[in-house]
Amino acid sequence: MVHHTRKLLRSKQVSKHPHAHLIGATGAGMKGLAEVLLDGGWKLTGSDQNPDPERLRLLINRGIALAAKHCSEAVSKEMDLVIFSAAIPESNIERQLAAALDIPQISYSEAVARLANEQQLVAIAGTHGKSSTTALVASLFEQTGTDVTFFCGAQRCEDQRNGKLGNSEIVVVEACEYQRHFLNFRPKVITLLGIEADHFDCFPSLDDAVTAYAEFIRLLPENGTLVYRRDCEISCKLAQTVNCRSVSFSITSREADWFAETRDGTVQLFKSGGLKQTFPSELPGKHSLLNLLAATTTAAQFGVDLTSAGAQKFFASPTRLKQRFEILTSTDSRLFVDDYAHHPTEIEATLQAAREHSPQSRIVCIFQPHQLSRTQKLHAEFVDSLALADVVYLLPVFRAREPESVLFDEESQKIVKKLISRQIPATFIPSLDQVWSTIETDSQRNDVVLTIGAGDLTRIHNERTR
CATH class of the missing domain: 3.40.50.720 (NAD(P)-binding Rossmann-like Domain)
Known part of the structure; x- marks a missing residue:
């Protein structure tokens, strides 16, 4: 390799x-x-x-x-x-x-495709959870004795890596839909985590995105496998169009081939309706369980022994990523969490995970929207998801591949006004350099303070720890 x-x-x-x-x-x-x-x-x-x-x-x-x-x-x-x-x-x-x-x-994307296409390529795709699932798949293979190559859009906390060259023929790739980059790949296995409207600069409508995903899964060979999320209606419809084997997973439908649920602090894993594994888990939020299940289902297609000592070690302590509900050290009674969530569905999942983790704490959310087009198209959805916090601070929209505009401030201020109208304390913070002074003034003991966004907001934590 x-x-x-x-x-x-x-x-x-x-x-x-x-x-x-x-x-x-x-x-x-x-x-x-x-x-x-x-x-x-x-x-x-x-x-x-x-x-x-x-x-x-x-x-x-x-x-x-x-x-x-x-x-x-x-x-x-x-x-x-x-x-x-x-x-x-x-x-x-x-x-x-x-x-x-x-x-x-x-x-x-062309470089990764040249490296991966002639190997046993596992492509992790979907609107949410790609990085986490990619890292989990790679880690499960590693723990059970297969040295895979992987390319991940987030950094593993354990070794500070986003990628690694392995000595097996299996390559695990985060396959991004943006600008249809995933069409460069020739996967043997596709894991489809679900599809929602996003990346409006290249997919003006959800139908445009679905068309791209349909083209992507058609790249699977007849001896390939589609691993898909059963509780995503679009993914189910696409699964019916493939000319290869398909395997479903779900945390809501027991009719899926692979099903998982949390009970009394443990995860129960079912295959074809029968109990396969029970293991402890401290992963935050239902979305984390879904990613873990997707990874387990994917690795199982390669015959990974889920009862092995390596698999048990993996389940007991799944790999964690930077900015994926990353709990940061704190010098006082406040808990700081950093997360990459930048879509309303992701924000909702992150805030719910914070509630589960610290049910007695006040949840303070500092959000930096990412891309003007996404913020405008999903305005109402952003308001609904942010309203799950107790206190919200918004920064200007982070400019990503877009020209300068006064709307970067205005769109965030519109969300603030909508939150205030719903009795949610909300404040606009005009720049990154004012974030820490605001937190120091306004946050309280025992607060959970979440910094959320895909822009440069995470950099403030480097300043705090200097």
């Missing part, structure tokens, strides 16, 4: 240690790709105009020369390949120079 990484390079003679340059290097997916390439002996350089501080530090510690800007000096003719993230346009100065120097260029 190590030599397999050279398939990124097509018909080019290279040295023992090929050299790739990564543009947008500290993106979550790009970090995982960098880690896989480093495991394969590649020499890497990279750049990022707005680098994530923690990922920047981790990549530099592994020996990558990284520039905190995009510049022509970062690119040289000695490079064998340039890989760019989805956020990097063709007009980028480094891509322009690479083209002038005739250096091959591919996108992140």
Whole structure:
């Protein structure tokens, strides 16, 4: 598998240690790709105009020369390949120079596809839970003796990795629907976690998204497998269209092939109606149980022994990810939780998990909306989900792939007004640098303080722990 990484390079003679340059290097997916390439002996350089501080530090510690800007000096003719993230346009100065120097260029998703498509590719797809399920699948394989390659859009807490090169033929990939990137893959197994309206900049309607997912699952070969969520109506309909084996999972329907429920602090796992396993679990929220069940169902398709000592160790302590109900250390009586939730369904799940975790505490939610189009299209849904908190603070909408606009402030302020009209204490915070002073002034002892969003809000925790 190590030599397999050279398939990124097509018909080019290279040295023992090929050299790739990564543009947008500290993106979550790009970090995982960098880690896989480093495991394969590649020499890497990279750049990022707005680098994530923690990922920047981790990549530099592994020996990558990284520039905190995009510049022509970062690119040289000695490079064998340039890989760019989805956020990097063709007009980028480094891509322009690479083209002038005739250096091959591919996108992140194309790079992962070249590495994974000729292997036993497991693609984790759906609107919610992709990162968590990808990490859980990889961890379950690892704990039971199969060294898989994985690419994950979030960082594992246990080893600070988003990706790893394994020595087996199984590759587990977080397959993102954005801009139909998942159509680059040729999976043997697809795990479909459910489909909702999202990414309105490339899917104006839910029907547009469903069409893309339908095209994706048609990529499965006849000897492939679709693992799908039975309590998602759209996923069920798509499952009826495949020409391969399909296996369902659910935490609400016992008619599913695999079913799980929580009872008296334990999880009971059923296969085809029969009790398969009982194990303790401290995972927060029903969405975490759903992700765990999806991962278990997926790994079982490869004959993983769920009764083995390794599997029992996995169930007792499932892998956790950064920003996925990540409980942070606190120096006082307040509990700080950081979560990547940026869709109303995810926010609702996160707030419900906080209630379950700390039923006697006041839930304080600091939310940074992500993308103007999503915030506008799902305005009412955001209000409903945020209303589950006791106190809400909203930041301006985080600009992602969108032009500057006064609406980034206005849309958040509209949500604040709607929450106030429903008797929910809500306040607009105009900038990140005012978040901590607001928390220090307004929060109380025993509060659970959640920072929620997919933008740069999480960076305030780095400042707090300095």
